Amino acid sequence: MSRYAMVIDLSRCNGCNACVVACKVEHNLPPGVLLTAILEKESGQYPDANRIFYPVLCNHCDNPPCVPVCPTRATYRRDDGIVLIDWDRCVGCGACILACPYDQRSYVKDDRTAYPGGSEYRHPALDKAPAGVPVKCDFCYHRVDAGREPACVETCPTGSRIFGTVAGGERPLDALIARNAARRLLPEMGTEPNVYYV
């Protein structure tokens, strides 16, 4: 069964954060809410110190822990692997936020997108989460369904993010994953993430 996946080449990411802004724009996100972020970590001791940039987002797991805990079945997994939230069904209980082992869901407390005292900025043709629901990366399904790449992928100046489909070793992305012995986060959880790191 084919499903969507993303491979992130950590060696190419230089922490510029273009993906983060692209995602905010693409999802009309209010201040304080991110669907993807670049985590940073220091390693080593001066002068042999270094820093690591680690982009994170929803892993669109094959066994997503957020789905079974949802009392209203607002969170669901599409046949193509994209995990989405139906905000019309969602009651904002927050169970999914607690269930996600990757801490990739945020609760929208205040959905206003504006400077203090300014007019609202929003992309009228794109979705915007209302206050009182959780949000997370949706793999830009509206773009993917129209044959385009997710906003973060299109934007990334170094080409660190590669989007495509995996299907049991048959697809180019499968080959990339195999060739680089790609890693996934918290494999021991059995969630079978579809975001890979090389």
Add this chain to the structure above:
Amino acid sequence: MARVKDMNTGESSATGAARADDSWVPTVCLGCYNCCGIKVHRIKGRVVEVAGDPQSPNSEGHICAKGKARFLDLYHPGRVLRPLRRRNPQKGIGVDPRWEEISWDEALATVTAKLRAVLDEDPRGLVIAHFDLPGYGISKAFGTAFGTPNFHWNRADYCGAAPHVANLLLNGSFNGEIDLDLCNYVVLWGTQLGHLAETIPLHSAHKMADARARGARLVVIDPFCSNASAKADEWVPIRPGTDGALALAMLRVMLVDLGRYDVEFLKKHTNGPYLIGPAGEYLRDSESGKPLVWDAAGGHARAFDAPQVQAIALEGSYVVQGVQATTAFQMLMAHLESVSIEEMAAITTVPAASIRRLAEEFSSAARIGATVQVDGHALPYRPAAIHFKRGSGAHRGGFHTMVAIHLLNLMVGNLDVPGGQRGVNPVGPFWEVEKDADGMLVPSAVITKYNKPYPPREPAVPTTFDLQGLFPAGLFTRGMYPWAIAEPGRFGIPYRPRVLLHGRTNLMMNSHSAQAMAEALGRFEFQVSFADGIDETVEFADIVLPDAHDYERWDLFPANDPYAFITPGPGDWFWLMRQPVVQAPEAARPWTEVYIELAARLGILERFNEIGNETWGIAPEHRLDPAQRHSVREIAERQAKTIVGEKFSAERLRESACFITRAKTLAEAYPRPFLDARIPVYFEHLVRTGRSMKALATRLGLDWDLSPYTPLPRFFACEALEERGEYDLFIVNFKLPFQNHSVSAENLYIDEISTANPYAYRVMLNCRTAERKGIQDGDRVRIESRYGSETGTVRVTELIHPECIGIPGMFGHWAAGRPVSARKGAAFNNLLPAPNSRRIDVISGQIDSCVRVKLIRLQGAVR
């Protein structure tokens, strides 16, 4: 996510009218100075998103965080929408100007009257300040027509005054870059090329990632482990301001200890073989006056370009014209023999073994002697390169440091050849490098943009506030403005500053201590600021004119000036046209159009157009009628027709703002093998010029140390390096890939990223230093220099040199019109003094950014 609206049937297309206004407008980003081709999505008259233009070679469909976020600036509630007049005659930091709205008519009548008074008395009393690169052509023509030479005040000297000079001398170009397609050993020295904080950022970010993926080694020399250092194979932390010492030590290892240099390159392309006499100057042919070289075949000296020369000598000392004559290269070798690696190691804190290893690695990676076939030509192949910029250059010995680093490139023969370091387009479709009678390279005026650093000018009593007369071998010296404005008489300037036409450069934050800058601004009788928001400098204005955003205006063509913004190396010549996406709100107007109106009101429009016809490079058949008033769009279209000819069309402009004329020729892509102009290893022009400068300084009573006027690279320590006592730490500043100068901090998206980032709004202190001082992560501290003080929140980290405090970006806004960025982060520049004779590079006019500080722990902490 059930409420998603289909991209094609969403609410934006609910009515026929709305459907008509849903378009992607191609234009050019101005989120920094780099001019990337973009497309801006407008729905119902509002900008909703921005993307890279896939047809533009400098963005290739990508965009950075700054560019992506920037449309929010249009909707900042602090936008100035109508002209404002100051009611409070008092000016100062934190003083409320008590603005009142006035009409454009009243504002322009007031401004015109003030300008006319200056025009009638002495037009040089007008000073123009902005850092809006595509508008330089307009302000230059206006200033020249008005009669003032002071039309170029901005912070550029704090940036690249010294590095640009080195690039112009050795590459014949304003900017440098690296052939990342072929380079295997990349050194970034005090800069972050390829990491979104430098030249041609989107293109070079991709190229850098590709280079590293194919195994190129990246070495970054920087006191802070920057984003570039994070991606490097080796981070070399260095004590601030000592880069020149490291470069000299590496030169010594390469030339003296390893004997590794490109003999053929030196003989053919440099003044290395020129004979130097006892006075330190070229020995010249008695008849032709040309510099002499030694012909080892005939055993005598001849003019450097004499056809009889068979075996040009690179090394050696000979008796010529009855005196001892030594080749320039030999002079350099002898000079380097006196350089002690251990001494330089102690100065720089880079271990001697590392210095030797870096020099060895770099010079062996350069593969001296190798060639590569490109388009059927065997070209030199030198896949190792060093790139340098402000970080290593912004010091008292800036010129010497930049040329010492650049000589490492020159010695391996990597300049403007495949795999090497390269100038940004030294030659192009309508410009060439020239050479003087001495056979030395003279950069094109198209690329230099300002005064050429070579050949040097005769030193002269300054007549301009940038004190160009005192920097005869410099490029631009705009950092001198505040100094000369404060004390014109001291330099013999026979007039005083009266009116400041300002816009789009935040002088109060981008140069040095705000207090000192406030005093400089206070010297003006009247300040006019074009502004889209009230920042720290606009707060000093008497009249504020509401400016359009660059999404709301046309600009001169091309927006991407080839001296810095057309990708160097192989590829296409491409030219970008900025066009408006939306209308400017309410009464806002592009400042460039207002300058044209002011020219008309002052009766100097005809002269403005005549100068413009020259300045703007308009072909004879497209020249403007000087008697008529033309819009910026009309001017730009004539420029476009001049450069791209028939390819310019309105239809094309609807699809992409990028006009491609043709592919570069091999000689444009890799110019050096095709040039016969020589470049210096010995800076002979400084000997003559230095003598004249010393005479002039004595005449003017200037206490300047002119010892840097010496022809061989030396290390000159910054004032801060020699200081001891209670100020025990250096401050260092570095760029963040998601911030641009002081401009982007007010953007909500950018502010959010910066807040989440571990370093952006912090000041960095090394773990061991923090431990010694009893300071913990999150502590609030006051950072005090002898010139100013700032407060900050400490990030204790392994990522910084233990003698330093790192202060990133340009933060710490305080103006009432900057609510998002107010009091976030710290302002590095506030700790610097106004320029003075001990803190400038006397050759390039670069301002020294080295300052020592002490830390004082304050109450409170952010954990």
